[in-house]
Amino acid sequence: MDTIVDAVAAVERGEAVVYPTETVYGLGANAIDADAVERVFELKGRARDKPLSLGVPSVDAALQYTDPTDRETRFMREFLPGPVTVVTPRREMVPDVLTAGSDRVGIRVPDHDLALELLSELAPTPLTATSANRSGAGSVRRVDELDARILDSVGAVLDDGETAGTESTVVDVGENVVHRRGARADDIEAWLERE
Numbered sequence: 001m002d003t004i005v006d007a008v009a010a011v012e013r014g015e016a017v018v019y020p021t022e023t024v025y026g027l028g029a030n031a032i033d034a035d036a037v038e039r040v041f042e043l044k045g046r047a048r049d050k051p052l053s054l055g056v057p058s059v060d061a062a063l064q065y066t067d068p069t070d071r072e073t074r075f076m077r078e079f080l081p082g083p084v085t086v087v088t089p090r091r092e093m094v095p096d097v098l099t100a101g102s103d104r105v106g107i108r109v110p111d112h113d114l115a116l117e118l119l120s121e122l123a124p125t126p127l128t129a130t131s132a133n134r135s136g137a138g139s140v141r142r143v144d145e146l147d148a149r150i151l152d153s154v155g156a157v158l159d160d161g162e163t164a165g166t167e168s169t170v171v172d173v174g175e176n177v178v179h180r181r182g183a184r185a186d187d188i189e190a191w192l193e194r195e
Helices: 004-012 035-045 070-081 111-123 185-194
Strands: 017-019 027-030 053-055 084-089 104-108 125-132 169-172 175-178
Touching: 004 017, 027 084, 035 125, 053 111, 070 084, 070 111, 070 185, 111 125, 169 185, 175 185
Parallel strands: 053 104, 084 169
Antiparallel strands: 017 027, 027 125, 053 125, 084 104, 169 175
């Protein structure tokens, strides 16, 4: 099994890594390196008009790459870390390829010890936060479910057993829209109505 040290070294070399979260396994590369992000799209076979999210170890770390409103920041502090992707205005250093040219980016702070350790060791470098499956295939809950094309092409795989499997809820607090219902969706919708 690869270690955090192996994964950090791989990301620093511009490679992608597979890491566990509290939802599904993620595919991570340096989220502010356009070439590394491009490799993640290639590995997933993902259309370039579908943005990737940015993974960081804390809300404070997220604020280095985003420019959220007070309400968006309150939401992030309420629900992160957790199985939620928060779409918020991005700062200039976030590359267009990550966001498919949008001025907004999805922020993910996973509630998973190994993922947070990796993100903390890489800080201030954020990782792409996208599921470690080929586009159109089911989410990966165990390392033995990884597509061979991904497994053979990443620099490291962090195995932490089976994940819960429920995808994160994707929410744009500024637009008051839940783009994808997942974990904690009811709590999130209640917060959006209340706040």
